[in-house]
Amino acid sequence: MIRSDLVLRLAAQNPHLYERDCQAVVDAMLGRIADALVAGDRVELRGFGSFTVKEQRARQGRNPRTGVPVEVAAKAALAFKAGKEMRDRVNPEVALR
Template sequence: MIRSELVLRLAAMNPHLYEKDCQAVVDAILACISDALAAGDRVEIRGFGSFTVKEQRARQGRNPRTGARVEVPAKAALAFKAGKEMRDRVNPEVALR
């Protein structure tokens, strides 16, 4: 699902709202999540999952074409861990055990 599909589904579920209002809601939520992650905060949405920013240290890599050593700089990576309810919805047969 892409952002525009999410907006359309949200508008369909809430016929009393205009599509442009649904677009503004989706944009506001995603902007808040993005701002929090950019600030290094953890974002947890109960029943869905949590987003965290993990620091990856600098390392030496190799160019796959030439085999030459390449310095890979330190960087921040986004990590997502699904919540229990989401894992159970995705794998219902596992939840029954």
């Protein structure tokens, strides 16, 4: 699902709202999540999952085409961990055990 699909589904489920209002809600939510992650905070949506920023250290990599060693700079990576309810919805047969 892409952002525009999400907006259309929200608008369909909430006929009292205009599509542009649903767009504003989605943009505001995603913007706040992004702002929190940029600030180094952890974002947890109960029942869905949590987003965190993890630092990856600098390392020595290798150019796959030539095999020449290259330096890979340290960087931040986004990590997502699904919540228990979401894991159970995605894997219903595992939840029954």
